[in-house]
Amino acid sequence: xxxxxxxxxGAGNVASVQFALERLxxxxxxxxDPAVVADxxxxxxxxxxxxxxxxxxxxxxxxxxPLRAFSRPLLGVCLGQQLLxxxxxxxxxxxxxxxxxxxxxxxxxxxxxxxxxxGWSRLTPDRDDPLLDDVAAGAYAYFVxxxxxxxxxxxxxxxxYGGAVPAVVRSANRWGCQFHPERSADTGATILKNFLSLxx
Amino acid sequence: xxxxxxxxxLDVKDGRVVKGVKFVGHADMGDxxxxxxxxxxxxxxxxxxxxxxxxxxxRTLDYGWIRDIARLLDIPFCVAGGIRSVEQAxxxxxxxxxxxxxxSPALERPELIAEMAERLGGQCVVVGVDSRFEDGEWVVHKYxxxxxxxxxxxxxxxxxxDQAQGLGAGEIVLNCIDQDGVRRGxxxxxxxxxxxxxxxPLIASGGAGAPEHxxxxxxxxxxxxxxxxxxxxxxxxxxxxxxxxxxDQGLEMRL
Numbered sequence: 001x002x003x004x005x006x007x008x009x010g011a012g013n014v015a016s017v018q019f020a021l022e023r024l025x026x027x028x029x030x031x032x033d034p035a036v037v038a039d040x041x042x043x044x045x046x047x048x049x050x051x052x053x054x055x056x057x058x059x060x061x062x063x064x065x066p067l068r069a070f071s072r073p074l075l076g077v078c079l080g081q082q083l084l085x086x087x088x089x090x091x092x093x094x095x096x097x098x099x100x101x102x103x104x105x106x107x108x109x110x111x112x113x114x115x116x117x118x119g120w121s122r123l124t125p126d127r128d129d130p131l132l133d134d135v136a137a138g139a140y141a142y143f144v145x146x147x148x149x150x151x152x153x154x155x156x157x158x159x160x161y162g163g164a165v166p167a168v169v170r171s172a173n174r175w176g177c178q179f180h181p182e183r184s185a186d187t188g189a190t191i192l193k194n195f196l197s198l199x200x
Numbered sequence: 201x202x203x204x205x206x207x208x209x210l211d212v213k214d215g216r217v218v219k220g221v222k223f224v225g226h227a228d229m230g231d232x233x234x235x236x237x238x239x240x241x242x243x244x245x246x247x248x249x250x251x252x253x254x255x256x257x258x259r260t261l262d263y264g265w266i267r268d269i270a271r272l273l274d275i276p277f278c279v280a281g282g283i284r285s286v287e288q289a290x291x292x293x294x295x296x297x298x299x300x301x302x303x304s305p306a307l308e309r310p311e312l313i314a315e316m317a318e319r320l321g322g323q324c325v326v327v328g329v330d331s332r333f334e335d336g337e338w339v340v341h342k343y344x345x346x347x348x349x350x351x352x353x354x355x356x357x358x359x360x361x362d363q364a365q366g367l368g369a370g371e372i373v374l375n376c377i378d379q380d381g382v383r384r385g386x387x388x389x390x391x392x393x394x395x396x397x398x399x400x401p402l403i404a405s406g407g408a409g410a411p412e413h414x415x416x417x418x419x420x421x422x423x424x425x426x427x428x429x430x431x432x433x434x435x436x437x438x439x440x441x442x443x444x445x446x447x448d449q450g451l452e453m454r455l
Binding site: 020053 | 201202203205240245267270271273274275276293294295296298318319320321322323324370371398399400401402424425454
């Protein structure tokens, strides 16, 4: 059975991520302990809300360096994906984990689309990746976000919301999902199952 | 783009789903968890749970119950009922809810919206608005969960929507009380007016009675989602058939 550490730092949808992993039979450890994170087989970094608050919490708990240094599979979910990038333009600007180059910007969709981007959008994979095995092009995933990651070489899949929104990103052994796999029905379950199967 | 959302709303009392007509008088519609699992399997895009007894009884939702629902669901869900503080909202989210919806407490103290948005992120702060046409304008009502306490809130609906959005709400559920439970269709005119005033997502509530009502509210009021209760609970409208029908009508649906 796969073991996975879910970082519980007070800025996230930890319970719903935990339950989704448990539905897949994973052994889940919720933790805010830097040593536990550093030793984990694989790590999920959830997160909703403000990037500034999330980074402050990670810093207070001493989790910034262990997360930056983590070399086995890591998955950032929603805000957790955004935190992987260098900085966010939220507020006066927030410095983030910086393991993927680029800045997170306020979502500004073309056309008369509401912000935040809230609801089910189709995924369009850009290239093959083990995280996206058995995920069909056009599968729906559930998004809730008002900021978006930069579309660059890290993008594995996009959603269209008045422009391209990076939906899945990867750099080395770090992956991110802008949507909520734990709330994306069968598509989300497939992605989480793929994450649990990634070689450590 | 996003698919249009079909959102069953479960009015819950002591773990049972109840549904009233025009908010007064309630009939038992089954166990809440059973019904939630059924809607999940039928392709509901999101669920709303409203603990109708919480606010009148001066308490908030049962966090253990939220946890049980969170374990069960792999689609997003929103909870409402008696949430009056940032701390209570945070605990709902900690126990697995994706969004919290506030109504009367936000009318009493609008800054609550801003406090919740700042701490939890606006995306999980839903403001529910009960609106009724009176004396030639749409006005907000409060305490609508309690027949003895319900009354006018002293605000025009469109003004309140502006204010709620400005304070950081992430989504509005506009419940048109004149239509609630009577199944004559959504209040297209009011919802279209609300849509024109808002930049955040808008969810229509109140009045669904036939598949055409969903088609009309999506086409004519351009809402992001449509919420309904009794037509789903009674089986009058089955979700899979509804979504197929709407897709055939040219609306983007998650099938």
